[in-house]
Amino acid sequence: MTTHTLLQLALRSAAVGYVSLLILFPLAAIAHQSFIGGIDHFIEDISTPQASSALVLTLEAAFLTTVINALFGTLSAIVLVRYEFPGRWFLNALVDLPFAIPTLVTGLMIAAIYGPTTILGMWLQEGNITLLYAKPGIVLAMLFVTMPFTIRSLQPVLMELEREHEEAAFSLGASPWTTFWKVTVPSVLPGLLTGVFLTFVRALGEFGSIVIVAGNIPMKTQVASVYVYGEIESYNPQGATSVSVFILLISFLVLVLLERLTRPPGERMPRWFRWSKPPLPMIHPSEIG
């Protein structure tokens, strides 16, 4: 055995060992805890009134967040890619901000500006709209933390799909409708799906911002992650395990589905991380000098 293969083997063992210790062991611990309880306990735990209403609220809010994010994310991506307007650079730089801001700080910001003591809060109150300690506040917090996903997964695709492509199809006699369905949609779909699915998974697990804005009233504004936190604090590992496992299963299923839907044949690396790739063509070579 040469030193080169020895070195390779050492590196491989280090990588596999580290990942197992850091990621697989903790997952195995929760799976084990869940097996101790058995399937009957699992169903019993997630169907208690408090747990089931937390799960339903979380799924509902995450779904609503995903829909709004998909709509405004797509619109934002199109505007940021296609239009030249004052402040474009500024908005484009801001998109990444939710990844850099601690989620707890997000919660504080939303609570401060949409709370009952501000002008905005009072104005909303006159219209009988409560944001804080209610479902809209939860959706707002989820929207904030997931904002970059759709925009950042669509931007690179939209840049590749230059307007010329559509114009080519159009000049070859395709109607605007056909152009949209046959050219635009198929090339944009994988990016959109990635953004949408990641948004949903991220929203399901959100904790830091929601714990501040939701008020966490059991059966009313308590989401699943806050419920799990409560169970841990009150020394009920079984209840915490069942709800955690339920959320984990949904998240993993969604990601597996995403992988199946977006992976081109022959590609082996997961593409979930696409959003973090820098959207290169935004900077024109002339601007760099």
Add this chain to the structure above:
Amino acid sequence: MMRRLFIGSVWFYFALLLIGPILYLAVQSFDEGIAAFWREVTKPEALHGFMLTLEITAIVLVMNLVFGTITALVLVRQHFAGRTVLSGVIDLPFSVSPVIAGFMLILLFGPETILGTFFGTLGVKVLFAMPAMVLATLFATFPFVVRELTPLLQTIGTDTEEAARTLGANEWQVFLKVTLPMLRWGFVYGATLTVARAIGEFGAVLVVSGNILMLTQTATLHIYQSYVDFNYVGANAVALTLLAVSFAILTVLELAKAKSAAIVTSAN
């Protein structure tokens, strides 16, 4: 007409969700004057929180750079059974809620488990102490460096390294003088994301730390405690400090993007 409507709604969306809340937090933090802001930020509890966050972030950054590089190299350069599984497992932390991540560590290191008993007899306190807080942050941030490096490693290939070897460089020289420099913008990007996430980590750390004042209370935990204790000025002041750090991080990200874009453009 459509154009103006679109641009207008995007500005509106950004203002409502991002710009408004950020500006308002800045105003709120100085609600009782600069003196109050300064008092809150320099309180012993707050300073301790900042220091602890800094320590955890430093440890996590070093660990992620070392093991992230190794894992990325193994993933891209080596072919072995289970490589696809390894690749899939790396992304899992992104889909795990921070509270659940912390809870998993409690289940793993609790006093009644094998690992918990083992560390207990050694006299090492894992839960409600530094080790668990570092582990929780490592779990949340592990994918960043790996996922920045893998596409870069795929793009650059091994030609340059082979050339260096032919010219007589040993493995260590090849790695230090050829591979690492080519990966530098990936490192910058991955490290920045790691730092941002490590500073902001809350849910997982809250669960495993016990949130003990002046002992295991990080900056985010201190904000939470101040908020729960109705000390809004204190919470906002420390939050604004972290927000300033976020802006610094964002600036680094933008610069890294511009630089790496320049490299790609000149390569084409």
